[in-house]
Amino acid sequence: MTPSFPTTELETTELETTPNGAVTPTGPHRMRWRSGGAETTASATIEPGPPARESADLGRAMERAAAESADGVAFGALPFDRSAPSTLIVPTRVAQERPSTPLRRGSSRPAEPADYLAGVSAVLTRITDSDVDKVVLARYSDVTLHTPGDPLDIAARLADRNPSAHVFALPTGPDRHLVGASPELLLAKTGAHLRSHPLAGSARLTGDRAVDRQAADGLRRSDKNLREHRYVVDAICDLLSPHCRRLSAADPDVVSTDSMLHLGTVITAELDDPSTPSSMLAAELHPTPAVCGTPRAEAAAIIGATESFDRGFFAGAVGWQDRAGDGDWAVSIRCGEVTPDRIRAYAGAGIVAGSDPTAELAETEGKLSTFLAALG
Numbered sequence: 001m002t003p004s005f006p007t008t009e010l011e012t013t014e015l016e017t018t019p020n021g022a023v024t025p026t027g028p029h030r031m032r033w034r035s036g037g038a039e040t041t042a043s044a045t046i047e048p049g050p051p052a053r054e055s056a057d058l059g060r061a062m063e064r065a066a067a068e069s070a071d072g073v074a075f076g077a078l079p080f081d082r083s084a085p086s087t088l089i090v091p092t093r094v095a096q097e098r099p100s101t102p103l104r105r106g107s108s109r110p111a112e113p114a115d116y117l118a119g120v121s122a123v124l125t126r127i128t129d130s131d132v133d134k135v136v137l138a139r140y141s142d143v144t145l146h147t148p149g150d151p152l153d154i155a156a157r158l159a160d161r162n163p164s165a166h167v168f169a170l171p172t173g174p175d176r177h178l179v180g181a182s183p184e185l186l187l188a189k190t191g192a193h194l195r196s197h198p199l200a201g202s203a204r205l206t207g208d209r210a211v212d213r214q215a216a217d218g219l220r221r222s223d224k225n226l227r228e229h230r231y232v233v234d235a236i237c238d239l240l241s242p243h244c245r246r247l248s249a250a251d252p253d254v255v256s257t258d259s260m261l262h263l264g265t266v267i268t269a270e271l272d273d274p275s276t277p278s279s280m281l282a283a284e285l286h287p288t289p290a291v292c293g294t295p296r297a298e299a300a301a302i303i304g305a306t307e308s309f310d311r312g313f314f315a316g317a318v319g320w321q322d323r324a325g326d327g328d329w330a331v332s333i334r335c336g337e338v339t340p341d342r343i344r345a346y347a348g349a350g351i352v353a354g355s356d357p358t359a360e361l362a363e364t365e366g367k368l369s370t371f372l373a374a375l376g
């Protein structure tokens, strides 16, 4: 579907306080979204919304936001933490295009590789000693900026470089955008029809066709990668099936991005109730074992104890919903948080029994490069 917004200038001052007086949306902020070849650039107000764990409330809040928006479509961003507030993004009008400005970068500071290697080793010990099967461990890389970077410009460069990705620059707070090019569809809903395309199990692309073909064949046969992938497919099928009358998962295939090869599985389903809001279903699925692990709560606790930073909206979900509850939701990976003086890029890798810390570190480098390469 193609959300489209009025080109006429609408009033973009702050919206009214909601009836219970709790939330005042702020804005205007600028946003960009591109999926399935359709691109939207808009001004929007933002407001805090219910957390993912209150999925039914979130679904209702998105329905209200879609009804308020200029074109009947609202956008949302869910943080990694299921209990932290979401951000509801309500477009008000088409944004004025600004001339693009080159980024003036200062220093770059990747997170210490040694810390990541130690973290993977610690997680492997926890996997051996407990019932936890998979934990996704992440790291970040900071780039300081001499002049504020334009999040919409970065998204435009990501869109050029990643033609089939879900590309987003969504405001998540004052002077703060989540910007990225996600290859991973969490959930698309059109009427009763659902589609999900989880990715997990990865190899780095080299650019040498013969080597990459071998790596793709290796992925298809790798017990470690197939296991890592299966946890994600099973979790999505288990969580969707109570809502569906028909659900099927294809065999895993290999999907490529600009820098990576991944195992991917297409899951399709028919909803019992076609009016179920897509945001509610996305919130129930989130976070899948592709970005958290399995079992979910235990893996999230290990992540909290091992990672030294707050993931914020990285490894969350971003998407839109219209008045019928239809929408597209992507897993917020291959992304960074853009503030006026700093960009923080994130990447993670799934750790299971048999994972090699050095290979997982290299995997995060490959994943980070999708976002960092678009900074110019």
Ligand SMILES: C=C(O[C@@H]1C=C(C(=O)O)C=C[C@H]1O)C(=O)O
Pocket (backbone or CB within 6 Å): 136, 184, 199, 200, 201, 202, 262, 290, 291, 333, 334, 346, 347, 348, 349, 350, 351, 367
């Ligand atoms: C966590 C990320 O990617 C996820 C993890 C993958 C893996 O561990 O193989 C593959 C694709 C994504 O589901 C990321 O890009 O940061």
